[in-house]
Amino acid sequence: MTLQTKYFKVLIFFIVLASLKGTCKKDQPPCRGNCVTINISGRIYVKTSNVALANVPVEVSWFRKAYCWGCIVYKVASGETDNDGRFNFNRTIDTTFFRNYFLSVRAPIDTSYLMSPYGLGGQNFHEEDMYDFNLNGLQDLKFGSYLKTYLTIRLHRIFSDSFDYFSVDHSFLNWSSTDYIIRGPQFAKDTTFSVTTPVGIYTRIAWWKTIVAGPSKKQTDSLICTKNGPNVFDLNY
Known part of the structure; x- marks a missing residue:
């Protein structure tokens, strides 16, 4: 392998790395039209015992509907579950975002738990997505896990x-x-x-x-x- 080839491979590596890091998160821009206030709420708990899971981080974000390099993810809301495992956000969104984005609610799954019905070697977070505007589409979500x-x-x-x-x-x-x-x-x-x-x-x-x-x-x-x-x-x- 020539020195030039080595340099070329290193350059490609850093270009790919930079592209991956280029996916960044920003707060959603202020709504300037088609503004609607929606409620995003739910509960995270253990399914077999109904025990609440408190202090679980929850984040609501806009994600691009199409695959892309360096996409911007727009954060809509974030917080933690209360002592009863509940989260509740009221946020104003621009409904025209649904043309190119979907709205996602995500919460990580602690390694002590499994998500029903998957959770083995797969997705390590709860998720509920809304691809088209529905005023009540992200209310009263149930994120249930099983103790592992x-x-x-x-x-x-x-x-x-x-x-x-x-x-x-x-x-x-x-x-x-x-x-x-x-x-x-x-x-x-x-x-x-x-x-x-x-x-x-x-x-x-x-x-x-x-x-x-x-x-x-x-x-x-x-x-x-x-x-x-x-x-x-x-x-x-």
Whole structure:
């Protein structure tokens, strides 16, 4: 690699970095027409216990509807939830912004919680968006989370059958994850692994085995995990 090529790659790196940093946040400009005062309100809480989550930061912002480099995000309001987990903002907006922007309410999810029904390796904040003007569209929002815990799954190889495929999933509500896959008995052994799951609702375990020149068999079981455990599921295969 020539010196010029190295310099070129470094230059491209800093251009990309500058573009990423170019996405900035500003307060929304003063409304000069089509002005409407809207209420943005809601509550953040634990779904299984209805316990309020206080002091959670909440921010309301305008985001561009189309993907772009260096887009400006306009902040409309920000604050924290009160002792009852509630937030409440009254702000004046220019409704013509909806031509190119959408209005978003976001609140981060603490690492001790999972968002229903996702929250595993995905979005780490609650969000509600409004793409077209609706005076009551962002009122009485419900941002519910589940307390997070860990489930240990212990696989015990006790059979001598010959199979093409074996897998284990865990799921809750309408979210599921494939946690373990092997292809062929030569890889079968006692195995232990840990997965993330909510406290206080059913976690479903499902496992599939496709027998060589035979049928595919599926079995399921479930359990309710607690915060401090021990949460252990033993599976013989």
